[in-house]
Amino acid sequence: xxxxxxxxxxxxxxxxxxxxxxxxxxxxxxxxxxxxxxxxxxxxxxxxxxxxxxxxxxxxxxxxxxxxxxxxxxxxxxxxxxxxxxxxxxxxxxxxxxxxxxxxxxxxxxxxxxxxxxxxxxxxxxxxxxxxxxxxxxxxxxxxxxxxxxxxxxxxxxxxxx
Amino acid sequence: xxxxxxxxxxxxxxxxxxxxxxxxxxxxxxxxxxxxxxxxxxxxxxxxxxxxxxxxxxxxxxxxxxxxxxxxxxxxxxxxxxxxxxxxxxxxxxxxxxxxxxxxxxxxxxxxxxxxxxxxxxxxxxxxxxxxxxxxxxxxxxxxxxxxxxxxx
Numbered sequence: 001x002x003x004x005x006x007x008x009x010x011x012x013x014x015x016x017x018x019x020x021x022x023x024x025x026x027x028x029x030x031x032x033x034x035x036x037x038x039x040x041x042x043x044x045x046x047x048x049x050x051x052x053x054x055x056x057x058x059x060x061x062x063x064x065x066x067x068x069x070x071x072x073x074x075x076x077x078x079x080x081x082x083x084x085x086x087x088x089x090x091x092x093x094x095x096x097x098x099x100x101x102x103x104x105x106x107x108x109x110x111x112x113x114x115x116x117x118x119x120x121x122x123x124x125x126x127x128x129x130x131x132x133x134x135x136x137x138x139x140x141x142x143x144x145x146x147x148x149x150x151x152x153x154x155x156x157x158x159x160x161x162x
Numbered sequence: 163x164x165x166x167x168x169x170x171x172x173x174x175x176x177x178x179x180x181x182x183x184x185x186x187x188x189x190x191x192x193x194x195x196x197x198x199x200x201x202x203x204x205x206x207x208x209x210x211x212x213x214x215x216x217x218x219x220x221x222x223x224x225x226x227x228x229x230x231x232x233x234x235x236x237x238x239x240x241x242x243x244x245x246x247x248x249x250x251x252x253x254x255x256x257x258x259x260x261x262x263x264x265x266x267x268x269x270x271x272x273x274x275x276x277x278x279x280x281x282x283x284x285x286x287x288x289x290x291x292x293x294x295x296x297x298x299x300x301x302x303x304x305x306x307x308x309x310x311x312x313x314x315x
Contacts, residue, residue, distance in 0.1 A: 005192040005300030008184050014176040019169075029168045137170050 023053025026065060028137035034129045038066040038103050046104035069101035072145070073153040074123040075161050079116045092116040098125060098145055099161050106161050113146035122158065124150035187216045190228045192300035198292050200232040202266050209267040232263035234289045234311055239269070242279040252307060257282040259308060274308040287311040 020028060023039065027050050030037030038047040039062035041055035048055070051062050077096035094111035096119070111119060112128075126148040135141045184192060187203060191214050194201040203214030204227040212231055217224060240259045246252055251273050259282070260269035272290070276282055288308040298304040 002196075005189050005196055006183060007181055008188075008192060008301060010180045010182050012178045012180060016174055016176075017171050018174045019171040022169075025168050025170050028170055 021053070023051055023062070025137075027051065030067070031139065031141045032135055032137040034132065034135055034141065036068040036070070036100055036103075036127070038068045038100075040064040040066055047102060048105045049100055049103045049107050050105075066102065068103055071124065071126045071148055071150075072098045072100035072103070072106075073158050074111070074119070074121060074125060075099050075106050075158045076121060077111070077119050079119065094119045096123075096125075096145070097161075099158050104161070109142065110144040111146070112144040120152065122152040122155060124148050124153060185216065187214050187225065187228075190214060192302075192304075194230075195292075195302065195304040196298045196300040198295065198298070198304075199230060200263055200270075200290065201228050202231045202263070202268075203228055210265060211268050212263055212266040212270050229265065231265040232290070234287055235261040235263035235266070235270075237274075237282070237284055237286050237288055238262050239284060240274075240282050242282065251303065256307070259288065261288060261308060272302075272305060272308055274310075281310070 026039070027037045036049060038049050039051035039053070040047045041058055041060065041062050042064065043058040043060055044055060046055065046057070047066050047068070048062055049068065053062060054060065055062055074096045075098070077094055079092050079094055081092045083091060089110065094114070094116055095108055096111050097106040098109045099106040111125065124147065125145040127145055128143045129135065130141055130143055190203075191201055200212065201214065202210040202212035203225040205211050205218035205225050206221040206223045210229055210231060211218070211225065214228065215225060238260045240257045242257050243250065244255050246254065246256065250256070252275055254275055255277070256273045256275045257279070258271065259274050260271055262269045274282065274288060287310070289311050290305040291307055291309050292298065293304050293306050
């Protein structure tokens with residue numbers, strides 16, 4: 001007889017079909033065309049990026065579609081130094097909350113083309129997209145954001161979005 | 163905008179490749195399966211629990227003695243599956259069966275293929291069909307399925 005059994009493989013797997021629905025579908029259609037889509041609340045006039053289709057404050061549909069700028073501001077950030085399973089980007093790298101110009105909600109994006117030690121709140125950035133023939137209905141269409149050379153944004157311009 | 167007609171859907175897979183330690187009690191059961199036999203454990207009052215648990219489920223007392231049971235047993239309950247789903251252990255029609263191994267006092271869940279539900283009955287005697295020794299790893303699937311003993315129901 002060989003050694004006693006002490007370990008057991010117990011893999012878990014869930015495969016399913018994801019349907020994003022109308023609102024997220026609009027965002028994804030924008031990503032497929034290399035454009036960020038915002039959705040404006042008819043009541044408070046705020047523009048949500050990656051909107052789920054309704055205003056969380058007013059509870060009404062965000063029917064108006066807005067094409068947003070390719071540039072934005074880093075509101076806050078995190079420098080990742082700790083290796084982890086499934087890591088696909090070379091360390092250290094920067095995760096930042098990015099407030100696109102014309103939007104009232106930030107989202108998380110990868111920052112490249114700047115040393116990790118030079119990242120800062122208020123940094124002006126632009127999106128770098130994958131080549132046109134690789135664009136798809138996914139955030140993977142955005143390769144990363146990089147500094148666009150503009151002077152840093154004043155704190156007052158993004159303090160409401162932290 | 164002309165976006166109205168765009169509808170997306172995508173296949174997603176969420177997968178965790180867990181490996182877990184099994185402890186001495188479940189370990190004894192899985193070691194038994196790998197070695198081509200079935201073991202249970204003695205609980206409060208001497209009753210034999212299969213598959214073995216670390217504690218007696220009624221009294222909470224710690225269980226101790228590992229004992230051989232079976233390999234034959236009796237079907238205590240069953241449920242017919244006419245159209246197996248992709249993740250079922252068999253892809254042909256089968257019955258989920260609860261088997262009380264000879265020498266055991268509790269029942270064990272496994273599968274028995276059959277051509278129809280009239281081939282399965284509570285009280286019928288069955289035995290496990292093990293995978294070839296070289297393919298057994300210490301897992302419940304080391305028992306491929308159960309078969310009727312002596313001509314079936």
